[in-house]
Amino acid sequence: EPITAHDVRFTSAEPWVAGDRSAQSRVFIKNGLIVNDDQSFHADIYIEDGVIKQVGTNLVIPGGARTIDARGKFVIPGGIDTHTHFQMPFMGTVSADDFYSGTKAALAGGTTMIIDFVIPQRGESLLDAYEKWRGWADAKVCCDYGLHVAVTWWGDQVAKDMESLCNEKGVNSFKVFMAYKESFMLEDPEIYSVFKLCKELKALPMVHAENGHLIEIKSRELLHQGVVGPEGHLQSRPEEVEEEATSRAITIADQAGAPVYVVHVMSKSSANVIAKARREGKIVFGEPIAAGLGTDGSHHYNKCWRHAAGHVMAPPLRADPTTPGYLMDLLANNDLQLTGTDNCTFNADQKAIGKDNFTRIPNGVNGVEDRMSIIWEKGVYTGKMDPCRFVAVTSATAAKVFNIYPKKGRIAVGSDADIVIWNGEATRTISAKTHHQAVDFNIFEGLTCHGVPEYVITGGSIVMDEGQLKVTQGLGRFVPTPVNSQCVYGRVGTRDKIRQPEIVERDPYTGPVVEIKEED
Ligand SMILES: C[C@@H](CNC(N)=O)C(=O)O
Numbered sequence: 050e051p052i053t054a055h056d057v058r059f060t061s062a063e064p065w066v067a068g069d070r071s072a073q074s075r076v077f078i079k080n081g082l083i084v085n086d087d088q089s090f091h092a093d094i095y096i097e098d099g100v101i102k103q104v105g106t107n108l109v110i111p112g113g114a115r116t117i118d119a120r121g122k123f124v125i126p127g128g129i130d131t132h133t134h135f136q137m138p139f140m141g142t143v144s145a146d147d148f149y150s151g152t153k154a155a156l157a158g159g160t161t162m163i164i165d166f167v168i169p170q171r172g173e174s175l176l177d178a179y180e181k182w183r184g185w186a187d188a189k190v191c192c193d194y195g196l197h198v199a200v201t202w203w204g205d206q207v208a209k210d211m212e213s214l215c216n217e218k219g220v221n222s223f224k225v226f227m228a229y230k231e232s233f234m235l236e237d238p239e240i241y242s243v244f245k246l247c248k249e250l251k252a253l254p255m256v257h258a259e260n261g262h263l264i265e266i267k268s269r270e271l272l273h274q275g276v277v278g279p280e281g282h283l284q285s286r287p288e289e290v291e292e293e294a295t296s297r298a299i300t301i302a303d304q305a306g307a308p309v310y311v312v313h314v315m316s317k318s319s320a321n322v323i324a325k326a327r328r329e330g331k332i333v334f335g336e337p338i339a340a341g342l343g344t345d346g347s348h349h350y351n352k353c354w355r356h357a358a359g360h361v362m363a364p365p366l367r368a369d370p371t372t373p374g375y376l377m378d379l380l381a382n383n384d385l386q387l388t389g390t391d392n393c394t395f396n397a398d399q400k401a402i403g404k405d406n407f408t409r410i411p412n413g414v415n416g417v418e419d420r421m422s423i424i425w426e427k428g429v430y431t432g433k434m435d436p437c438r439f440v441a442v443t444s445a446t447a448a449k450v451f452n453i454y455p456k457k458g459r460i461a462v463g464s465d466a467d468i469v470i471w472n473g474e475a476t477r478t479i480s481a482k483t484h485h486q487a488v489d490f491n492i493f494e495g496l497t498c499h500g501v502p503e504y505v506i507t508g509g510s511i512v513m514d515e516g517q518l519k520v521t522q523g524l525g526r527f528v529p530t531p532v533n534s535q536c537v538y539g540r541v542g543t544r545d546k547i548r549q550p551e552i553v554e555r556d557p558y559t560g561p562v563v564e565i566k567e568e569d
Pocket residue numbers: 134139257313361362363364391393412413414
């Protein structure tokens with residue numbers, strides 16, 4: 050019987066876990082419109098010990114509760130950001146937002162859980178890398194978090210470590226890179242092996258889909274032709290370099306009998322490849338990110354080097370200005386399923402490592418604070434999706450895919466009290482001058498969005514109160530993500546039975562056979 054998230058209790062022996070949350074204050078949220086991914090309804094909520102204890106009307110609750118009047122507001126499950134890189138050692142530096150500033154910014158934007166990536170160096174034990182990331186995160190996170198693990202090299206030890214990570218460390222997802230040839234990239238046969246093992250472990254294979262060989266060749270050509278600025282980054286990785294790798298990854302996974310999750314889907318053409326594969330019945334998930342939904346790649350041509358370099362990430366933001374709207378359309382109709390941010394931020398002096406050579410600009414942009422407002426503004430306020438779909442793509446589907454639903458991603462009795470009181474009509478203007486992130490640049494600078502959190506509750510603690518943020522470092526906990534997610538693996542077993550290899554019984558060939566000539 051697959052274990053569910055409810056069964057996986059995190060027993061903390063680590064000294065750094067924040068104090069016992071069972072002393073949480075009692076909270077009573079009344080008069081709001083509760084929005085889950087499948088329905089919305091008017092009801093009140095009672096929270097105690099970090100858990101939702103009652104949902105309904107005319108509730109009888111104990112005294113001493115803090116009451117929040119959510120009249121006229123949406124009451125939604127806290128956002129889950131499936132894709133962050135806090136304090137990630139990368140391209141000669143370390144990303145500027147760490148697990149404190151990153152999770153603080155997440156809460157400021159209405160996200161109450163992030164899933165970050167353990168990225169081992171080539172040859173480094175995956176287990177050692179996991180413990181390193183745990184040590185960084187547990188002491189600093191202000192909200193709950195999970196971990197994916199990148200597979201940046203392949204061998205028997207890697208396979209053993211992947212099994213241990215699934216069985217003992219609460220990991221159920223592994224990312225392979227088809228780009229970053231110099232550091233993380235695997236070749237197709239290795240990718241097949243990783244996907245096949247993921248399938249046996251009932252873990253989710255994830256992929257960074259770009260053709261790393263073509264990127265290396267095109268980059269060298271461009272530099273040789275004197276293109277050294279950030280515009281070279283975009284030209285070295287055109288859409289078809291992402292599209293081809295997306296198609297190849299889906300084929301490799303399907304041949305391995307495995308599902309596959311394509312991270313940071315940045316282009317119309319790769320989104321179409323995913324949509325087509327899903328229509329053909331393949332088990333594929335597509336993750337667009339705040340950056341690709343909220344802005345475009347024209348900024349690579351900005352005359353200000355810092356501005357252009359501030360938009361450098363991989364796969365690149367696309368110059369086609371219809372891309373954000375197109376990705377949002379596919380997200381609205383479930384051709385794409387859920388969203389992250391790939392938040393991997395670098396200050397001007399860090400981006401400047403590549404001031405004379407675009408291949409050395411650390412790749413990555415912000416998003417963790419603005420994802421929910423961007424999707425509300427560009428998705429809900431445009432009439433492309435309704436509030437239930439908004440909850441699906443910002444929270445519920447992530448919880449289902451990573452097998453922590455309904456502990457996370459739903460407002461229901463027994464679920465964690467990760468709740469946001471959301472004002473769908475209020476607006477805020479995004480700026481690096483006012484954001485809570487540590488980075489000195491914001492790719493959404495000046496953008497005014499409808500959709501603002503007024504209260505944010507994480508693990509039962511009110512960390513945003515009438516718009517005022519008051520987070521606690523170390524309050525967040527590591528959330529184990531169990532293997533065998535129903536929405537990922539629910540149909541794989543049956544397919545295996547149907548897809549058995551065929552053997553034809555036939556009489557042996559008895560005719561002449563030519564002499565084999567040794568190669569001279
Ligand atoms: C290295 C990491 C973040 N950087 C990026 N996407 O540009 C990733 O590729 O997801």
